[in-house]
Amino acid sequence: MDKKxxxxxxxxxxxxxxxxxxxxxxxxxxISAISGEDGIRKCQEExxxxxxxxxxxxGMDGFETCKQIKDIFGAKVxxxxxxxxxxxxDAGKAKEAGVDxxxxxxxxxxxxxxxxxxxxxxx
Numbered sequence: 001m002d003k004k005x006x007x008x009x010x011x012x013x014x015x016x017x018x019x020x021x022x023x024x025x026x027x028x029x030x031i032s033a034i035s036g037e038d039g040i041r042k043c044q045e046e047x048x049x050x051x052x053x054x055x056x057x058x059g060m061d062g063f064e065t066c067k068q069i070k071d072i073f074g075a076k077v078x079x080x081x082x083x084x085x086x087x088x089x090d091a092g093k094a095k096e097a098g099v100d101x102x103x104x105x106x107x108x109x110x111x112x113x114x115x116x117x118x119x120x121x122x123x
Contacts, residue, residue, distance in 0.1 A: 003120065004029040006048040008039030008065060010057040014105070018052065021109055036060030036068075043069050048077060050119060052112065054105070055083040063097040070098030078119040082112055 005027055009015045015032045022030045031046050033039035036053075037060055043051060051069055055062035066079045079098060084105040094102055100119050103111035 002029075003027060003050055004031070004046065004048040005050045005052065005116075006031045006033060006039060006043055006046060007052045008033045008036060008057075008062070009052075009054040010035060011054070014054070018109060018112070021113075025113070036062070036065035039065055040068050040072075043077065044072065047073075050078045050080065050116065052080045052082060052116075055081050056085060063093045063099075066097040066099055078122075080112070080115045080119060082115075 005022055007015055007018050007030065009018070012034065015034070019030045019032055031042055031048065033042045036057055039051070039053065051066070053062040053065050057065075062081050066081060069077055069079060078100045081094060081099050081102045082105045100122070101115040103115040105112070
């Protein structure tokens with residue numbers, strides 16, 4: 001697939017798994033970042049089409065990371081937030097941050113795959 005994807009997560013193991021899964025699904029250009037700040041910097045350098053952001057990260061959380069990315073790029077970058085803690089999803093905060101879709105981080109990442117498909121179809 002020709003979409004460039006940036007994955008932002010403070011868990012290196014999850015980053016590696018998601019990156020591997022995306023490559024296996026045919027995404028050729030997958031970038032990762034270990035923090036919100038690193039993600040914003042890489043987003044400015046790499047100009048991804050889709051950004052996948054973990055909500056619960058130390059320092060800058062996923063909502064603030066998403067908001068800053070959307071402030072810079074607007075609708076050009078689709079943002080998906082993901083979490084392993086369903087209570088962390090605050091619909092009001094997500095809307096305010098400009099989130100395009102949200103998903104639960106599961107071991108098979110099926111929810112994430114559905115979110116990627118949703119944002120690609122809604123372009």
